Amino acid sequence: MKALITGGCGFIGSHVVRAFLADGWAVTNLDKLTYAANPANLDGVSGAAYRFVEGDLCDAALARDLVSGTDLVINFAAETHVDRSLLDPAVFARTDVEGVVCLLEAVRADGRAAFVQMSTDEVFGSLPAGVEAKEEHPFAPGSPYSASKAAAELMVRAYAETYALPATILRACNVFGPRQHLEKFIPLFITRALAGEPMPLYGDGLQEREWLYIDDLVEAIRLIVRSLPASGLARFNIGSGERPPNIEIARQVCALTERPVGLIQPVADRPGHDRRYALDSSRVRAMGWTPRMDIAEGLRRTVAWYAANRPAARGDAAFEAYFRAQYGVRLGTVPGGD
Numbered sequence: 575m576k577a578l579i580t581g582g583c584g585f586i587g588s589h590v591v592r593a594f595l596a597d598g599w600a601v602t603n604l605d606k607l608t609y610a611a612n613p614a615n616l617d618g619v620s621g622a623a624y625r626f627v628e629g630d631l632c633d634a635a636l637a638r639d640l641v642s643g644t645d646l647v648i649n650f651a652a653e654t655h656v657d658r659s660l661l662d663p664a665v666f667a668r669t670d671v672e673g674v675v676c677l678l679e680a681v682r683a684d685g686r687a688a689f690v691q692m693s694t695d696e697v698f699g700s701l702p703a704g705v706e707a708k709e710e711h712p713f714a715p716g717s718p719y720s721a722s723k724a725a726a727e728l729m730v731r732a733y734a735e736t737y738a739l740p741a742t743i744l745r746a747c748n749v750f751g752p753r754q755h756l757e758k759f760i761p762l763f764i765t766r767a768l769a770g771e772p773m774p775l776y777g778d779g780l781q782e783r784e785w786l787y788i789d790d791l792v793e794a795i796r797l798i799v800r801s802l803p804a805s806g807l808a809r810f811n812i813g814s815g816e817r818p819p820n821i822e823i824a825r826q827v828c829a830l831t832e833r834p835v836g837l838i839q840p841v842a843d844r845p846g847h848d849r850r851y852a853l854d855s856s857r858v859r860a861m862g863w864t865p866r867m868d869i870a871e872g873l874r875r876t877v878a879w880y881a882a883n884r885p886a887a888r889g890d891a892a893f894e895a896y897f898r899a900q901y902g903v904r905l906g907t908v909p910g911g912d
């Protein structure tokens with residue numbers, strides 16, 4: 575069986591590429607190698623079953639070529655950082671919406687491959703306390719990132735309904751673990767803590783995210799892929815049910831890295847920052863999936879990985895420029911602000 579996996583040099587994609595190769599799939603990995611990619615995420619991956627193609631999701635001819643003869647297309651390629659979507663929404667519309675349409679067109683032309691789109695709990699926007707979003711919950715995206723993911727979902731749904739294209743949407747909560755880009759919340763806090771540097775926490779830190787360890791997400795994907803629909807649309811929420819506030823994650827990182835909590839520095843909040851995400855994942859749980867890793871153990875493993883891979887995981891010049899632009903004024907290391 576042949577799979578086209580896009581975004582395979584990113585965080586989630588690289589774990590899934592490894593898992594699918596281990597399961598005996600022939601895998602083609604299409605990745606544009608944006609700033610978010612890390613080819614080292616696939617160190618040691620080689621052999622006849624694996625092919626890497628550097629290219630853009632939005633290249634229609636390339637997408638058609640790669641989809642042809644493929645059994646399964648899983649789309650992880652995306653612009654994924656909410657903070658960056660506030661700085662440059664257009665690239666999110668292009669990759670996360672146009673790119674998905676491009677892939678869908680290729681799948682439609684091919685007429686054979688099943689299509690899986692990776693989406694996010696953020697499409698539901700901020701939820702009141704006590705509410706968990708089921709698969710049918712209405713969209714209320716609050717950021718350019720989540721709006722682009724919601725738009726992509728609507729295109730997938732339109733293709734499933736209009737062309738009976740077999741499609742599956744996976745909505746994961748926040749995922750964490752080894753090989754995640756340094757600028758995301760948990761890796762950023764771990765690497766800052768390890769270096770003894772201030773950890774910039776947005777607002778009051780009471781925003782609630784649902785956290786799932788990467789291996790548990792991979793297992794859910796493996797399970798769902800085994801029974802994809804022959805036609806029409808399937809949707810699955812994939813969450814752990816564990817929803818500590820951000821400040822609690824920050825404190826746990828301090829404990830695990832043996833650094834004082836005084837390193838946690840509250841800074842001006844992100845505009846439009848959603849307060850709370852929560853998924854009802856009973857559909858995938860009914861299929862027999864259950865997360866095995868609790869946050870405490872997942873964080874312990876993640877801290878251990880970043881500690882062992884610190885030189886590679888520390889930022890390059892582009893990251894340092896991004897960090898200064900995003901946090902410099904907030905942390906008071908760059909003049910400006912009110």
Ligand SMILES: NC(=O)c1ccc[n+]([C@@H]2O[C@H](COP(=O)([O-])OP(=O)(O)OC[C@H]3O[C@@H](n4cnc5c(N)ncnc54)[C@H](O)[C@@H]3O)[C@@H](O)[C@H]2O)c1
Nearest residue numbers: 581583584585586606607608610611630631651652748749
């Ligand atoms: N990480 C999470 O917590 C999380 C949670 C829910 C959903 N998701 C979704 O899962 C998917 C993967 O997320 P991630 O955290 O691994 O992302 P990531 O930012 O680590 O990796 C994204 C990858 O996509 C590639 N890419 C970007 N634009 C491209 C383009 N135009 N053409 C080809 N490749 C391109 C990048 O080079 C990179 O390798 C995304 O669709 C994201 O929206 C992520």
